[in-house]
Amino acid sequence: MKRRAGSMTFKLFLTCLVFVLLCVAIISHLSSQFVRNHVEERDQEFINQILLKVNEYLALNFVSMQSLLFSVDSYLDTTDFDEDKLGQYLDQLYGVNIQYISNIYVIKEDYSIIGGRTITRVMNEPLAELEPVYRIARQSAFRSTISMPYDNRFTGRTVTLARKSKYNDSLVVAVDINIxxxxxxxxxxxxxxxxxxxxxxxxxxxxxxxxxxxxxxxxxxxxxxxxxxxxxxxxxxxxxxxxxxxxxxxxxxxxxxxxxxxxxxxxxxxxSRILNDINGHFIRLILFGLLLSLITAMTITRYIRKPVFELVHKMKQVERGKLEVRSGKIRNDEFGYLSRTFDRMLRQINDLFQNAKEQKELQAKLEMQVLQAQINPHFLYNTLGAISHVVRLGKLDKVDPVIASLISILEYGIKDPSYKISLQEELNNVRDYITIQNIRYDRDFKLVEAIDPELQAFKVFRMFLQPIVENSIFHGYRGGREEGAIHIEVYRGDNRVVVDVIDHGIGIDEEKIDQLLMPGPEERERDSEGRERIGLANIHGRIKLHYGLNYGLRILRAPGKGTCVRAEFPIPDEEGDKGDEHQMSDCGR
The missing domain is CATH 3.30.450 (Beta-Lactamase)
Structure with missing residues (x-):
């Protein structure tokens, strides 16, 4: 047994030694050739990138020069031609852009100039060297021209960018580039x-x-x-x-x-210096490979079998259902990494089981809260009170709409909450709710809808929209003491379906915004008469349970004054890329 084990160890040692040595030699040779070629290519790319950067600098410089030419030309259009005022204007432009230009001036027909630099304003006699600049610019109808390099008596070696004035045909606007x-x-x-x-x-x-x-x-x-x-x-x-x-x-x-x-x-x-360094590096690498081959072969034969057998033993225990198995020893090599990864996988499996159990319990709790709130005796009491109120006031014409809306809401609420319905059905329920609130508070809460027609049949869970609208009345319009419009916008954006509910009320404090979406006692909000409402945290939690942690509610500030509650849902897989998507922006686009 020992002799057989020793024979296998020797063969493994010899195989590893020859294999690693050959690999190091072959890879070193191929890498040397590859690196040489790659370094030469990268050197060319590096130099080309430098030229591209210089070209970008010239492009930005050209745009700046063009802007100066247009600025002077526009000045000639907006004012009567006055050489003194024009000289002052050119002086201002020259002072602002002195780092990038040698001079900015206007060339007249006699090749004299009105310039921005002090010396050109004093010595403004005709300049023969400007004749080609003036002539070519006049011939190029309102297009900027670039001169050949020439010697300018004021700026030395110069290249001039010039353009014929649109508003004074005899003038040419010119800028000397700061060479x-x-x-x-x-x-x-x-x-x-x-x-x-x-x-x-x-x-x-x-x-x-x-x-x-x-x-x-x-x-x-x-x-x-x-x-x-x-x-x-x-x-x-x-x-x-x-x-x-x-x-x-x-x-x-x-x-x-x-x-x-x-x-x-x-x-x-x-x-050449880089390539010489690379050659020396690969020579050292081959010599180091000789030693590395020997050490690697010895290390592999010593350590490879034991950790592999330990991992196999752990896997067999997991196959028998023992998920609490852990490593006895901690290693810092690849086998240690495999062992730690295997342990993390087991912990994650246990956590998934636990989370699945907790999520199931939480979902049941939230569904029960919705069931309890759907046939809320306080809501029924308020509605009957509203009916009694309008009867006392003799507004009998409003009794039938209230009763009809109440019947619709009750019929809508007693159905199975786990059964998803279309967005249009949810909007119909909100309209009934708004009808009752308008009569109850004697206000006019207008419902303004902007719905993508393709999303009217989008499936949502029941009773998600009414609490958000109720939040707008409760927080935005001070529990019915103020009135205003409530906007509902539904559209596609960023690979998701977005529902925005926007009011133009008093808004919500930052501290209150954080509390509204926190689960716990804070979600049991009460209306102006002390009765419980369905909280936004309830809706937020249900969306996350139904669709995942990347979806839910967000409370944003609407432009000016007001609040926007944004609900985000995933686009169903079967819809694919159907329809155009809008970029998600601030509420009230």
Missing amino acids: RELETKLLQIHEEEQIQLYIADYGGNIVASSKDDSVAAGMDRIGGMSIAQLIEADKTVMRSESGSRTESLFVKLHSPVYNWMLVAVSDGSRL
């Missing part, structure tokens, strides 16, 4: 990521770069490639044709807002 601020952004990215960034137009000019401004202005090459080669290339990702190990990686991206080309250049040194 220095743009290069500062590129330089920040370069310092953090060690990637050279360039912005060039399709005329072969560099607009901005992460290098020194004076160097960028005279450059016709980016890295090891000319700008013309980059423009003509069909690919967005390229590598230099040098034979060195650290080839430069070029990634370009078209920026449509300014019609510029964004170029990122990585000289490969960063990627």
Whole structure:
């Protein structure tokens, strides 16, 4: 027996040793190749993401520039042309946006300008360098144009966004983009990521770069490639044709807002360092795998059999009905996790049995409360009192409606409460209830309904809506001392059926809202004459019992003044995606 056990242990040890060693060697080799390829792809994606971020910055910058142009053009429309007032307005815009623009001005026919900067307001003689800007803007009917980079005597290296005025055909509104601020952004990215960034137009000019401004202005090459080669290339990702190990990686991206080309250049040194580190890591991993294979084989043969046999023994006890079985030892490995999970499963099964028993008892209690409240002698007393009151006042025409409504409510209430009825039937019962309350309090509680026609046949449990309406009269309209409308809205929203009951009364205090949905003595509310009513906690609890913990009542504040009680039900499975859903919003949409 011992010899057979020893033989099996040796075979298990040898199998584990060879298997783990081969796995480590094969996985290390494949992982090395995969990681190298993946790192190169991620490096390209990383550089492309940087260009996308720069493009987003340019798009936001373009929108801001456009807003400034429209603002000046609108100013020209709303006021008579006055150079002094226009100069003051441009000065205000320049001061607010000084970080993003070099100047904002209006170009006249003689190429002189009315500018926002102090120096351009003083020295406003004709500027020959603005002739192309003015001419192209005049030719582009009310469309913004972007100039080629040029040297401006006031702002230095400049790119101008210009637009012909809609309201004064001889004027062109222009904004000089702050190239220095743009290069500062590129330089920040370069310092953090060690990637050279360039912005060039399709005329072969560099607009901005992460290098020194004076160097960028005279450059016709980016890295090891000319700008013309980059423009003509069909690919967005390229590598230099040098034979060195650290080839430069070029990634370009078209920026449509300014019609510029964004170029990122990585000289490969960063990627090379990463790959060298990875190679060293995998060599160490293989050496470590030799030791790991030996340790793993010994550990498996020592520990694998005992915990497995213990788990099997526990499962057999559970099969015999012993759900109180627990682990004798606590382990911190996978077998310990399996053992603890098995114990939690047994506890959950016991809890489910207990919860099922408690829920059944609670449901019976709530159903009994509803049965007791459905034929409430106090409600019958109040109704008969209302009949007596209208007879004394000689309003005999109201006796028949009260009696008819009372009969309908009594017939509706004595039926089996567990039998679900349509939403339309529940609404009919509420209408009868409102009829009686209007006569009882001598008020006009108007019932305003907004019901999705497809939900009129939606099944609900009996007597869920009347207590909510009664809550509106009791809390919102001070027990009948005030009158007003009660809105009932039924619609689909967020994969559920929503019923909103909204009043425009005095509202409910925050403290009272929390109490209304709490089970216990608080749910036994009393009306103005001290008689018990069906509480909202009763309805809230019944919805949760019928449909689950994700459904029930919510008490919200209606817009302005008033209260909204929202009941939420699941959409039946057989209905699927039938009908349009509305986004659930504040009550009283």
